[in-house]
Amino acid sequence: MLDIRRIPIAALIGLVLTTLFVLAAVFAPLIAPHGNAEIVGDVWEPMSSAHWLGTDNLGRDLLSRLIYGARITLFIAVLATALSFSLGAILGFSAAVFGGWFDTILSRLVDLLMSIPTLIMGLVVLSVLPSNLVTLILVMGILDSTRVYRLSRAVAVDINVMDYVEAAKLRGEGSGWIIFREILPNALSPLVSELGLRFIYAVLFLSTLSFLGLGVQPPDADWGGMVKENKDGIVFGIPAALIPAAAIAALAISVNLVADWVLNRTTSLKGGRG
Amino acid sequence: MADGKAKSGLLLDIRNLRIEATVYPPGEAPKTITLVHDVSLTLEKGKVLGLIGESGAGKSTIGLSSMGYGRGGVRITGGEVILNGRDILKGGKEGFRKLRGREVCYVAQSAAAAFNPAHRLMDQVVEATLLHGTATRAEAEKRAVTLFKKLSLPNPETIGQRFPHQVSGGQLQRVMTAMALCSEPDLIVFDEPTTALDVTTQIDVLAAIKDAIRDTHVAALYITHDLAVVAQVSDEIMVLRHGRLVEWGGTRQIIKEPRQEYTNALVSVHEIEHKEQQPGTAPFLSVKNVTAAYGGGQVKVLKNVSVDIYPGQTLAVVGESGSGKSTLARAITGLLPPEQGTVTFDGRPLGNKLADRPKEDLRQLQMIYQMADVAMNPRQTVGTIIGRPLEFYFGMRGRERDKRVAELLDEIEMGKGFVDRYPAELSGGQKQRVCIARSLAAKPKLIICDEVTSALDPLVANGILKLLLNLQQVEKVAYLFITHDLATVKSIADSIAVMYRGEVVRYGAKSKVLTPPFDAYTDLLLSSVPEMEIGWLEKAIAGRRMESAGN
Numbered sequence: 001m002l003d004i005r006r007i008p009i010a011a012l013i014g015l016v017l018t019t020l021f022v023l024a025a026v027f028a029p030l031i032a033p034h035g036n037a038e039i040v041g042d043v044w045e046p047m048s049s050a051h052w053l054g055t056d057n058l059g060r061d062l063l064s065r066l067i068y069g070a071r072i073t074l075f076i077a078v079l080a081t082a083l084s085f086s087l088g089a090i091l092g093f094s095a096a097v098f099g100g101w102f103d104t105i106l107s108r109l110v111d112l113l114m115s116i117p118t119l120i121m122g123l124v125v126l127s128v129l130p131s132n133l134v135t136l137i138l139v140m141g142i143l144d145s146t147r148v149y150r151l152s153r154a155v156a157v158d159i160n161v162m163d164y165v166e167a168a169k170l171r172g173e174g175s176g177w178i179i180f181r182e183i184l185p186n187a188l189s190p191l192v193s194e195l196g197l198r199f200i201y202a203v204l205f206l207s208t209l210s211f212l213g214l215g216v217q218p219p220d221a222d223w224g225g226m227v228k229e230n231k232d233g234i235v236f237g238i239p240a241a242l243i244p245a246a247a248i249a250a251l252a253i254s255v256n257l258v259a260d261w262v263l264n265r266t267t268s269l270k271g272g273r274g
Numbered sequence: 275m276a277d278g279k280a281k282s283g284l285l286l287d288i289r290n291l292r293i294e295a296t297v298y299p300p301g302e303a304p305k306t307i308t309l310v311h312d313v314s315l316t317l318e319k320g321k322v323l324g325l326i327g328e329s330g331a332g333k334s335t336i337g338l339s340s341m342g343y344g345r346g347g348v349r350i351t352g353g354e355v356i357l358n359g360r361d362i363l364k365g366g367k368e369g370f371r372k373l374r375g376r377e378v379c380y381v382a383q384s385a386a387a388a389f390n391p392a393h394r395l396m397d398q399v400v401e402a403t404l405l406h407g408t409a410t411r412a413e414a415e416k417r418a419v420t421l422f423k424k425l426s427l428p429n430p431e432t433i434g435q436r437f438p439h440q441v442s443g444g445q446l447q448r449v450m451t452a453m454a455l456c457s458e459p460d461l462i463v464f465d466e467p468t469t470a471l472d473v474t475t476q477i478d479v480l481a482a483i484k485d486a487i488r489d490t491h492v493a494a495l496y497i498t499h500d501l502a503v504v505a506q507v508s509d510e511i512m513v514l515r516h517g518r519l520v521e522w523g524g525t526r527q528i529i530k531e532p533r534q535e536y537t538n539a540l541v542s543v544h545e546i547e548h549k550e551q552q553p554g555t556a557p558f559l560s561v562k563n564v565t566a567a568y569g570g571g572q573v574k575v576l577k578n579v580s581v582d583i584y585p586g587q588t589l590a591v592v593g594e595s596g597s598g599k600s601t602l603a604r605a606i607t608g609l610l611p612p613e614q615g616t617v618t619f620d621g622r623p624l625g626n627k628l629a630d631r632p633k634e635d636l637r638q639l640q641m642i643y644q645m646a647d648v649a650m651n652p653r654q655t656v657g658t659i660i661g662r663p664l665e666f667y668f669g670m671r672g673r674e675r676d677k678r679v680a681e682l683l684d685e686i687e688m689g690k691g692f693v694d695r696y697p698a699e700l701s702g703g704q705k706q707r708v709c710i711a712r713s714l715a716a717k718p719k720l721i722i723c724d725e726v727t728s729a730l731d732p733l734v735a736n737g738i739l740k741l742l743l744n745l746q747q748v749e750k751v752a753y754l755f756i757t758h759d760l761a762t763v764k765s766i767a768d769s770i771a772v773m774y775r776g777e778v779v780r781y782g783a784k785s786k787v788l789t790p791p792f793d794a795y796t797d798l799l800l801s802s803v804p805e806m807e808i809g810w811l812e813k814a815i816a817g818r819r820m821e822s823a824g825n
Binding site for chain 1: 653
């Protein structure tokens with residue numbers, strides 16, 4: 001089914017990089033040369049054979065922090081995206097299929113949520129609620145699901161009027177079959193392309209929150225938090241802040257390369273055989 | 275016109291045209307196929323050549339080659355296209371740009387899809403003329419208004435100010451013809467201009483096109499799959515099949531004395547012998563005084579309609595677009611609950627709303643749609659599409675289900691190899707067959723066929739009709755057959771209901787409905803069906819008792 005040689009080169013690069021990030025995240029304690037919060041040297045040491053990427057603002061090994069950071073960043077971003085997609089897509093599809101008051105109430109609620117800038121909303125909620133991973137993921141997921149809801153509702157409204165959906169309704173199929181078997185497979189392409197984008201937004205949003213001090217709490221740090229810790233170094237020409245930033249960029253690009261490739265395959269109406 | 279307009283002489287000379295495309299078949303490496311094999315044709319100034327053949331015969335491809343255009347990756351790889359004495363294929367991009375919209379214009383099949391909905395008609399009609407700088411805007415608009423008049427469009431002075439959605443389909447097709455004529459080209463390519471229209475509208479558009487061609491002395495390539503239509507407008511006919519020339523001759527010769535077997539098949543298509551069955555004692559489905567409306571009672575589309583369907587028989591519902599035939603189907607299936615009246619099934623009233631009906635009632639009433647490609651989920655394989663009703667209604671699973679799917683595929687004359695195919699990998703006729711199999715899988719008593727053959731080529735449609743008739747014999751299923759094509763009705767119906775503006779104007783056994791004296795609408799409908807006879811068009815127009823509703 002999946003022939004390695006037929007994967008385009010760009011997708012291959014994306015796949016390899018993404019796999020590397022995931023592996024680093026999963027096996028962080030085994031790979032990282034030092035502990036996450038362990039102070040091993042001077043402040044902002046340059047790159048050396050002992051510390052490949054140098055040390056950070058407190059003298060911790062930057063490479064180790066980066067690897068542990070991958071774990072936190074990926075974990076939160078993946079869960080938040082998964083939450084936003086399952087919530088947004090299912091509600092969006094249901095709104096399109098059921099219509100009527102269900103659609104109206106849900107859509108106005110989403111409008112209400114979207115009318116408040118995400119960052120401000122996030123800041124308010126997170127400063128009230130206890131700052132832990134669960135609330136962070138929930139807040140990020142729910143705020144992001146409004147966008148997914150809008151997209152999936154718009155896509156599903158178009159699909160819902162197709163003859164094959166009408167045929168399914170005439171057959172007497174329940175909403176479950178209509179949503180998951182008739183609409184979902186046909187809405188996959190826009191959703192997948194959105195997924196690549198939304199995942200990166202989640203990473204960036206998390207970074208923003210951490211940068212503002214409301215995200216992951218020290219001594220743990222996601223990549224955005226690491227940028228914040230080391231930002232003062234930039235003034236002195238120390239690149240420590242740029243390394244986690246580069247990691248975010250690399251993750252963003254590789255995930256989207258993979259998403260584009262999946263997109264190519266899901267758009268095919270011939271089961272990817274053509 | 276740059277080179278002056280002679281009334282006679284050679285305009286278009288296509289020599290050994292070869293057109294190729296790259297295809298990507300499932301599970302195989304991409305390969306190059308030849309769509310058109312060394313076809314040659316010539317066309318004199320002011321003459322009309324009809325190109326006819328089924329889908330995939332290469333008729334549109336050849337037609338478009340006269341303006342050097344290849345649709346979707348299609349390449350012209352050999353031969354010459356000589357227009358006004360020069361080979362346009364050698365002109366390159368610049369040459370094409372000068373040629374298209376000035377020397378050669380194109381009239382597309384679906385005017386509704388070909389017009390830009392965001393611009394007014396006039397702007398689109400004069401666009402090519404202005405781009406080529408052959409006239410000022412005022413001149414071009416004046417010319418357009420003259421053309422609107424010639425094409426007998428209503429309000430010729432102001433219709434240009436409307437947007438495409440504000441005029442009917444038949445009018446839009448005529449506006450498109452005006453658009454093609456506006457830049458005074460030497461050649462117009464008509465690509466199935468009336469195929470998407472009702473018979474009663476088609477006749478008006480045909481007459482308008484014919485007059486316009488005659489008065490402007492433009493030459494035309496007329497592409498269609500309907501031999502009766504092309505016989506009305508063209509001087510010569512070229513029959514094509516699989517990208518090869520089958521027969522080329524004068525219109526009279528082709529339709530009266532076809533020399534090739536395939537041409538003969540095209541000429542005599544539609545002649546299915548179907549003996550009318552007498553209505554049984556009791557109808558199993560009767561529609562009583564049904565009135566239905568859209569928009570909360572605002573627009574009444576069905577007024578007091580009553581029809582009966584007998585077991586194992588076919589009721590054909592005939593009428594033009596907007597006559598309420600499809601709405602009748604929606605009322606019977608419960609998609610549009612009627613405002614008044616009842617639908618009785620097997621002696622008991624059917625629930626008005628879809629949600630009120632038990633699964634068993636839903637199973638007994640199945641539906642086949644006009645557009646087979648949108649009636650099947652493009653992400654499901656043929657096996658899933660046919661197998662789902664089996665799972666859903668009969669709880670069949672696994673091997674039992676697969677066996678029944680294979681049987682059904684057999685019944686629709688398709689092999690086992692199709693089980694894993696996706697709809698996009700099927701031809702138009704195969705798609706419609708799969709839809710038939712899907713409805714048969716439910717073992718229904720009634721299948722509602724909504725224009726099931728109107729999107730298909732005549733020969734393919736013929737095959738589908740024969741299949742439906744055979745299946746009726748075997749499965750004892752009744753059909754409610756919605757169509758605007760009277761030839762189809764003649765070959766399949768036992769009784770007929772003629773609908774006009776939401777009312778049944780004529781209803782009864784087939785022989786009775788099709789015997790004079792007719793009411794005005796039935797007469798219009800019957801006389802609008804193109805007959806394979808030269809001069810039919812003029813006769814039909816002259817003999818009409820009423821205007822068609824689309825006008």
